[in-house]
Amino acid sequence: MKFTRRDFLTTAAKGALITALPAGAIKFLGPDEVRADIDSSGKVRWAFLVDTFKCVGCGLCVKACKNENETPYGAPVTRTWVERYIIKKNGEMLADTPLGARDGFTDNKVRGDEVDPKDIGKAFFVPKLCNQCDSPPCVQVCPVGATYQVGDGVVLVDRSWCIGCGYCIMACPYGVRFFHPVHKVAEKCNFCYHRITKGMQTACVDACPFGARKIGNLKDPEDPVTKIVLTERVGVLKSEYGTKPQVYYLGLDENVR
Amino acid sequence: MIAEAAQHAEVAVHGMEWTVKELFTYPNEFIYWTIQIVMYPFLTGLVAGAFVLSSLYHVFGQDDLKDIAKFSLLFSFALLLVAPMPLLFHLQQPQRNWEVMLTPHFTSAIAAFGMVFSVYMAIVASEIWFVYRKFFVERVNELKNKEGLGNAILKLIYTILTLGVFDVSERALHKDERAVKMLAGIGIPVACFLHGYAGFIFGSVKANALWMTPLMPVIFIMSAIVSGIALCLLTYIVIMEWQKFQITRHGRRSWHMSADEVKGAEIDMVRKVSKYLIGFLVAAITLELLDLIFRGYTAVKSWDILRSVIYGKDFFNIFVLQYSIGNLVPFVLLLLPGLTVKRTVLATLLVLFGVFMMRWNVVIGGQAFSLTFAGYMHYHLPIIPHDAETFKEGLFGALLMGGLPFVFFWIFNKIIPSLKYK
Ligand code: SF4
Ligand code: SF4
Numbered sequence: 276m277k278f279t280r281r282d283f284l285t286t287a288a289k290g291a292l293i294t295a296l297p298a299g300a301i302k303f304l305g306p307d308e309v310r311a312d313i314d315s316s317g318k319v320r321w322a323f324l325v326d327t328f329k330c331v332g333c334g335l336c337v338k339a340c341k342n343e344n345e346t347p348y349g350a351p352v353t354r355t356w357v358e359r360y361i362i363k364k365n366g367e368m369l370a371d372t373p374l375g376a377r378d379g380f381t382d383n384k385v386r387g388d389e390v391d392p393k394d395i396g397k398a399f400f401v402p403k404l405c406n407q408c409d410s411p412p413c414v415q416v417c418p419v420g421a422t423y424q425v426g427d428g429v430v431l432v433d434r435s436w437c438i439g440c441g442y443c444i445m446a447c448p449y450g451v452r453f454f455h456p457v458h459k460v461a462e463k464c465n466f467c468y469h470r471i472t473k474g475m476q477t478a479c480v481d482a483c484p485f486g487a488r489k490i491g492n493l494k495d496p497e498d499p500v501t502k503i504v505l506t507e508r509v510g511v512l513k514s515e516y517g518t519k520p521q522v523y524y525l526g527l528d529e530n531v532r
Numbered sequence: 533m534i535a536e537a538a539q540h541a542e543v544a545v546h547g548m549e550w551t552v553k554e555l556f557t558y559p560n561e562f563i564y565w566t567i568q569i570v571m572y573p574f575l576t577g578l579v580a581g582a583f584v585l586s587s588l589y590h591v592f593g594q595d596d597l598k599d600i601a602k603f604s605l606l607f608s609f610a611l612l613l614v615a616p617m618p619l620l621f622h623l624q625q626p627q628r629n630w631e632v633m634l635t636p637h638f639t640s641a642i643a644a645f646g647m648v649f650s651v652y653m654a655i656v657a658s659e660i661w662f663v664y665r666k667f668f669v670e671r672v673n674e675l676k677n678k679e680g681l682g683n684a685i686l687k688l689i690y691t692i693l694t695l696g697v698f699d700v701s702e703r704a705l706h707k708d709e710r711a712v713k714m715l716a717g718i719g720i721p722v723a724c725f726l727h728g729y730a731g732f733i734f735g736s737v738k739a740n741a742l743w744m745t746p747l748m749p750v751i752f753i754m755s756a757i758v759s760g761i762a763l764c765l766l767t768y769i770v771i772m773e774w775q776k777f778q779i780t781r782h783g784r785r786s787w788h789m790s791a792d793e794v795k796g797a798e799i800d801m802v803r804k805v806s807k808y809l810i811g812f813l814v815a816a817i818t819l820e821l822l823d824l825i826f827r828g829y830t831a832v833k834s835w836d837i838l839r840s841v842i843y844g845k846d847f848f849n850i851f852v853l854q855y856s857i858g859n860l861v862p863f864v865l866l867l868l869p870g871l872t873v874k875r876t877v878l879a880t881l882l883v884l885f886g887v888f889m890m891r892w893n894v895v896i897g898g899q900a901f902s903l904t905f906a907g908y909m910h911y912h913l914p915i916i917p918h919d920a921e922t923f924k925e926g927l928f929g930a931l932l933m934g935g936l937p938f939v940f941f942w943i944f945n946k947i948i949p950s951l952k953y954k
Pocket of ligand 2: 416417418419420421422432436437438439440441442443444460461
């Protein structure tokens with residue numbers, strides 16, 4: 276990220292100093308003002324829509340994400356991943372996500388054990404990514420403010436500022452955060468912020484051959500994602516934590532963790 | 533699967549080294565907070581406990597604690613210097629640690645660390661100064677007429693320590709006493725805050741089913757006091773034994789009491805302090821059990837996985853090591869009539885072990901289950917280090933942290949003999 280939060284704050288602080296000094300006072304920016312300054316339009320709120328009915332568990336999104344965002348390919352950590360759920364006829368739930376499903380699900384084995392298709396009641400795939408929560412606990416707990424939320428809702432990490440304490444990793448109920456193996460700072464999905472702010476799609480959306488993933492702007496009533504969120508029955512993950520997640524799911528099952 | 537991934541990994545993923553995953557876990561989940569994060573609350577706990585012990589004398593006038601009070605005050609300071617080091621050791625970017633002070637983000641519990649810590653440090657340091665001010669002045673006067681480089685250096689150190697205040701009149705000393713009392717008084721809530729706040733760091737993580745409870749800070753404070761008292765008592769005994777040994781070897785002249793007198797004073801102190809220890813131990817265990825019972829009774833969504841960890845995977849750690857060996861056994865040892873020094877040594881060692889296990893079971897136990905509630909993670913403490921990370925977050929890194937306070941105390945005690953000085 277070229278324009279870090281620190282850069283921003285320094286610029287903002289300088290700007291504030293210059294404008295305020297003649298008046299004889301130093302102006303400190305509150306968090307809301309900082310936020311408003313980053314996106315003053317208030318016309319964008321990025322959100323994500325996952326149609327689990329369409330996902331086939333090919334893992335192309337995970338591959339694309341790893342390449343796009345330079346997450347070491349062999350490392351088990353990943354910004355986005357796909358989970359497979361198998362609910363047997365006897366009610367038993369099996370779930371796995373080997374290497375985040377980077378190579379897709381290609382056989383009937385769950386952790387090495389063959390599952391007989393005759394025993395399966397239902398099975399489906401659930402892609403996961405950062406929920407860019409409306410009240411993100413990861414931002415709340417960061418002791419230095421290296422994790423922060425932009426006015427358009429996306430939560431970002433400043434790599435030049437993170438001290439690597441791991442508090443945010445502990446605080447995220449969705450397990451989306453990890454330490455970047457190379458940069459040694461907190462890392463997570465940011466909706467390909469470098470792409471969406473230039474009018475492009477995220478890498479995973481582009482990579483999905485089945486249209487299971489969509490990104491959109493909730494503030495735009497004409498946006499296809501907004502239309503679906505407003506008119507169809509969508510679910511979110513772990514709402515009980517009060518995080519107000521902004522990744523919406525079609526066809527969410529109660530077994531999904 | 534993980535082992536295979538490790539082979540392909542171009543670079544090490546933090547946590548992979550010591551985490552073994554079981555069943556369904558998210559891909560990014562590892563044990564990120566390891567032994568150093570166990571050491572951190574353990575050490576701050578000892579600081580707070582040692583300070584509270586010394587304050588029992590200074591503030592509440594528990595005269596029976598007079599001798600140990602001065603010693604535990606100095607010891608508390610030695611511990612305090614080490615307390616933030618485990619945190620530093622565990623950071624991925626330790627060189628940026630100052631950012632916590634420079635750009636604190638106050639919605640974070642960790643952000644207040646710098647402030648709470650500095651305030652507490654200032655209180656303990658100034659209390660020590662007021663307690664030993666007279667001693668510094670006396671030393672300077674003593675050393676005035678002595679020759680030699682060593683004495684000159686010592687004189688310089690003591691002169692600096694007086695901070696230029698040489699007034700040791702009755703009135704000034706009386707003022708000192710008042711200041712000590714006041715500082716010790718303010719210190720108690722601050723010590724409790726320092727440690728309760730360590731509990732808050734965990735208790736406020738809503739994503740962690742084991743950590744999240746408002747009781748956490750209180751539980752931490754109680755066990756902190758328990759461990760602090762135990763450590764002070766233990767160190768006190770060790771020092772007294774050493775002095776007895778010295779006296780019998782060199783005869784009386786090196787010490788102002790005979791071996792028998794030392795022994796009498798020692799067992800007296802041991803019996804008194806152990807009473808306080810028992811009291812706080814009961815309070816700590818009560819709170820912990822309350823927490824456990826409450827969780828079982830309310831049995832919210834996370835209880836299934838928590839139960840399987842508490843009564844299954846971690847049963848040995850929690851019920852055998854922590855509650856039985858670490859709490860119950862020393863409790864009985866201390867309660868049985870005719871308390872001896874040897875028995876106290878064993879009891880305090882077990883109490884310290886029990887509190888350490890409690891920290892372990894909170895920090896590591898809190899990461900023993902996956903956020904999916906359908907999988908587990910096992911922590912394998914790196915013993916023999918093969919790189920910086922496995923040293924820092926391994927057994928030897930932890931031992932280093934555990935040993936440093938004693939080194940500091942040993943050095944401080946050369947300048948401020950906290951046990952000899954009356
Ligand atoms: S999903 Fe996790 S990392 Fe993403 S915003 Fe929410 S709490 Fe933060
Ligand atoms: S790891 Fe980095 S981003 Fe996360 S809480 Fe710590 S300093 Fe903030």
